[in-house]
Amino acid sequence: MRVVIVGAGAAGLALARSLRRRGVAPEVIDRGPPGAWAPRPFMPPYQGFDALEDAGVLAAVRAVSWDIAPRGDGIPVALAAPFTGVMEILAEGVPVRHGTEVTALLRDGDRVTGVRVQGPDGPGDLPADLVVACDGVRSPLRGMAGIEARLELAEGAHLSFMTDVVIDRSFALHYQSDGRQVGLLGWPTGSAGWWDIERVGADAVRAPGIEAFRRAFARLHPAAEPALAALHSVDQLAYREITEVHTDRWWVPGLVVIGDAAHAVGPEAGLGAGLGLGDAHALAIAVAQHPDDADAACATYEAWRRPAVAPYVTLGAAGARIVRGGAKPPEEIWPPPA
Numbered sequence: 001m002r003v004v005i006v007g008a009g010a011a012g013l014a015l016a017r018s019l020r021r022r023g024v025a026p027e028v029i030d031r032g033p034p035g036a037w038a039p040r041p042f043m044p045p046y047q048g049f050d051a052l053e054d055a056g057v058l059a060a061v062r063a064v065s066w067d068i069a070p071r072g073d074g075i076p077v078a079l080a081a082p083f084t085g086v087m088e089i090l091a092e093g094v095p096v097r098h099g100t101e102v103t104a105l106l107r108d109g110d111r112v113t114g115v116r117v118q119g120p121d122g123p124g125d126l127p128a129d130l131v132v133a134c135d136g137v138r139s140p141l142r143g144m145a146g147i148e149a150r151l152e153l154a155e156g157a158h159l160s161f162m163t164d165v166v167i168d169r170s171f172a173l174h175y176q177s178d179g180r181q182v183g184l185l186g187w188p189t190g191s192a193g194w195w196d197i198e199r200v201g202a203d204a205v206r207a208p209g210i211e212a213f214r215r216a217f218a219r220l221h222p223a224a225e226p227a228l229a230a231l232h233s234v235d236q237l238a239y240r241e242i243t244e245v246h247t248d249r250w251w252v253p254g255l256v257v258i259g260d261a262a263h264a265v266g267p268e269a270g271l272g273a274g275l276g277l278g279d280a281h282a283l284a285i286a287v288a289q290h291p292d293d294a295d296a297a298c299a300t301y302e303a304w305r306r307p308a309v310a311p312y313v314t315l316g317a318a319g320a321r322i323v324r325g326g327a328k329p330p331e332e333i334w335p336p337p338a
Helices: 010-021 046-054 058-063 083-091 140-145 202-206 210-220 222-228 272-289 294-320
Strands: 003-006 027-030 066-068 078-082 101-108 111-119 122-127 130-133 149-163 171-175 181-187 190-198 238-247 255-257
Touching: 003 010, 003 111, 010 027, 010 046, 010 083, 010 272, 027 111, 046 058, 046 272, 058 078, 058 083, 078 083, 078 181, 101 122, 101 140, 111 130, 130 140, 130 294, 140 255, 149 222, 149 294, 181 222, 190 210, 190 222, 202 238, 210 222, 238 294, 255 294, 272 294
Parallel strands: 003 027, 003 130, 130 255
Antiparallel strands: 066 078, 101 111, 111 122, 149 190, 149 238, 171 181, 181 190
16 A cells, blocks of 8 residues: 655654554655754653554653653553654654645545645655545644544643753642643653643743742742753743644545544643554554555544544543642732732
8 A cells, every 4th residue: 555644743653663564665744854843841651652662662762761650560651751852763764755745635536646745856746545644733634635623722721841950750740729730741861841821822921030930830849940940031931822623534535634633632631642643553553454445444543543532532631630629829820910
């Protein structure tokens, strides 16, 4: 089967590796340059471990990570890692056409038969039996294929920082009175923290200044003080408003969406990476089972994965909250009340 994977993120690269191990050599394209991964914390949960193992990288990923809450058998609930380190491992040995963007889908009637691309060498066509859209929350390919999606802005926002300070733990979590999180993550070469807040905008988040932020975060999470000491500018704070994705179908003849293009939940749930990696694993197995029938592969993939994903997508971030109740104290509000 000729497969074109659009998007060289974690799910796309894991899929490419798993397909190659099954004798399928996909064409992987990505519009960004090589290694253009924004540094950030990464917490792949156990839901993605089988996919990383199948892609042949779980041991290497664990080597750059710290375990979070390992069980008696040594298997952790999740890993604490630097995103760039994990992506370098996933990308090793996977040919990718970088700087290449899909401008249109090739079609034969109702069937997608490939993609038209614009790349460093100009325009061209890539025929395919199956096009896999791993191109994110606002997936251009999803729209080109006519797959409808409901994009909903999550009720809160995500404020985070990252440093090269090594701390004494892999994970610590404080639940605010409304159930939202203030968290701390540590790995062998650095650390990060996050605070789930109201949607107030990036300017409002930075206005009180970095000293005020350090004090406020440390009040909620004293263990974060060593990492906070490395913050010297509000430019080190990353503010994100989260878009959730809901789709009623995941494929049309010749094209399938996976990962955030099919379903996206906020980082508060801690599941996005695991669900996307799980999609890649299931699709690779389905393609191997139906090497001459892309539609059968897509139908099998969706039949397996939709029941597994549905509870997480239905609950969204709210499913990860432990609500204490009562009025929210001022110290849990950022920026501070006037």
